[in-house]
Amino acid sequence: MSGIFGVVSKNDCMQDLFYAGDYHSHLGASFGGIAIYGERLERRIHNISYTQFKSKLFEESQTLKGNKGIGSIGYEEQPIYVKSKFGDFCLVTNGWIDNWKQLADELFEGGHSFSEISDSRVNICELVSKLIVQKKSLIEGIEYVFSKIDGSVSLLILNNQGVYAVRDKLGISTLAIGEKEGSWTVVSETSAFPNLDYKVTKYLMPGEIVFLSPEGVQQKHLGQENQKICAFLWIYTGFPASTYEGINVEVVRERSGAALADRDDLVLDLAAGVPDSGTAHALGYAMRKKIPYRRPLVKYTPGYGRSYLPPSQQARDLVAKMKLIPIKDIIENNKIVLCEDSIVRGTQLKNFTVQKLWDNKARQVHVRAACPPLAFPCKYNCSTRSKEELVMYRAIKALEGREPEDISAYLDETTSEYNKMVSWIENDLGVTSLKYQTMEDMIKAIGLPKDKLCLYCWTGKL
Template identity: 55%
Template sequence: MSGIFGVASESDCMDDLYYGTDYQSHLGTEFAGMAVMLSEGRGEVHREIHRIAHGQFKNLLHGFYEEHSARMGVGAITSAAPQPIVVETRFGTLALVTTGLITNSDSLRSELIGQGAAFSEIQEGRANQSELVAKMIALGKDVPGGIENVFDRIEGSVSLLLMTENGIYAACDRASRLPLAIGRRDGTWAVSSETCAFSNLGLSVQKYVQPGEIVFFDSSGLKDTAGRSGTKRTCAFLWIYIGYPASAYNGVAVEPVRERCGQALARKETVEADLASGVPDSGTGHAIGYAMESGLPFRRPLVKYSPGYGRSYTPPSQEVRDQIARMKLIPIEEIIRDNRVVLCEDSIVRGTQLRNLTIRKLWSAGAAEVHIRVACPPLMFPCRYALSTRSPHELAARRAIRALEGPDIEDVSEYLDPASEKYGQMVEWIRNDLNCTSLAYLTQEEMVEAIRLPGDHLCTHCWDGNE
């Protein structure tokens, strides 16, 4: 996953680029970079990329920000390969950033190599996705034709920003799983994965890039749109977990969706409790909604200690990551002891951190009961469009099914139906594994209702396996 940002301005754009890119920090943990088209000299691009595992974007890129003056730039923060990519083509010098996951990148790379292309950014035997996309665009009859070529050929999903000497192209593939919003402030136009990047820069949303649409803009505004339209399938997980609470996608704000998820969880509650809370930070919005609907007080039995850690600090080993995760969440015994706690969580991926780092702390601090409420259905399928890190084996629901049925089961459809006996057995297995008093999930219908977009405009592959 990556967060991408681009800006074209009549005046210096460095403030917008630097802070706008920084507001993508929750979407990536590996690399951060910016590229600017210098105001003086045609086609001269300066770029800097840093690994952010041991530092934050704002510190690492501050020198680049201070040293440059430019009217146009793109930036990215990513959990994937380094970017922006800069390439020389017959369309001039291009700087490209992408987000998404191209699942047939190996075969596309082999095909291009067969045609004489060379790749320079190979990491662990894999092509850099943004370099692959840049090479495919370079083969087009023009830039929009090259982007169409990418959308014709890829499997998976990609949204991209391409800076040329004259302006910035912003494009989403024909399912538009990962949205891009265009914003404006007087003579400054910007584009961002996250609309939370706009508010404090004084930018307001002008439009969302549509499925398959290729938008071109410069400092004087939107110039052109091209592309073959597709069918919208915006990632529903953006609202539930991935996206920032202060953002909106396709005009639907994240935090109110999370509140509605919590309200829906509270409406079907069957237990009595003393307080409502959320796993910080991503369960907080859901918990506030739960408290609003149930009338229970919203309290914080666990608080996150973030000073000294920094949001994008990613230690190199799993052991150290686990240790830091264990240290970050601090229980408050005075709130927990003898209380029946409802704890809202955005989703359960593996469940190991929830069990070991959260629920265990509540029991140790004297909780009377711990009721886990999850703001989406059980995650059943790994993402093939945005997140590259999950395999089906690690998902808690799949571990439950394996334990109940043995390792070879392919058809999990009965486990998708919340009314089925098998669904109940699976949830009970996960509850037992988590060691909580009760466990309940939202249904897919309830989740989609909370998002308030038509179900067929959303990607819900994580939960139902549909395309």
């Protein structure tokens, strides 16, 4: 997961740039970076795997000045600084290029080299910059990137005039423009807007390019209607206060929880969510069932990032174990429905969440996942998981006694194969019952037509 942000103002914009970045911290990836244009172009990048963007960049933000800037929270070092025939510019990207190797090889053959290496591969942002500079103008270069890549990349380019903002051509990720008097901002997450006094003026369309300057926002390239926005933004990755395509994350999660409740006739003592993103699904469940929403597991501090983000499984497990603290007085003797945004590997849910409820003498634990079983790793944003790690894959392999080939029957909620797979996972998690959200209810909760959503995680098709 990554986020990008930029600000252009008639005045100094460093404070807005810093807080816009801070409000993308929930995406908690490996690196946080900014570039700002004042008297000259300055850039700062920090490893934030085990710390916060805020604590790393606060002091520096006090000394930097400028009226235009960009930044990113992501899995690789950005912004990239480029000296080119278009002048000096800085670039940040959000997304993933599946055919990066083929494109890098083509560039190597043409005599190019790469200096920023991430996890033994080329840096995606640097790759994009090298494709852009091959063309006669920045806009042509951006179009060239779109024509070459298999994947999806949104980007921001900062130069001495302002910031180009470009939403990926498939519309997988989002970019919104906000405005207040004399300042314009562009962000992945609109939760950055309210406390900085910005109002959303536009959601960029897929492939659309706009230019933010101290004079305002100009469209440079039309977008297209067709989009495949990531459904997971609402279910898991987005911040509750964010709104994409005019649809708020928290409200979708409440609708999703209500839909889960509609399919249950359980007698329960309380509804709970796995913090943070399970919370609003559980609130929706509790409101619909008219049962208490309570917190049997509290997260110690937002300082613990999302537990799948630290680079090693061992580190992820440690974070998962330490961040949730059980409250015995709320758990003991109670029949609990526990809402979770999604079940990826299932191991953390089993070992560090459900187990804490049993250890504290819960009477029943019913797990409800807010999306269908995850069947495919994301190919449009850098994913830390492989197909083999997914609990669904492990279930099918155990049920069939061999490496799964055709899994289509397991994707269909009406088949016996699907039911057997869910029972296997229920058993593996050691819970009283397990149900997943149906595809239909998830789409209904989001509120966009099916053909406007990326559902690749669940269907393997765009």
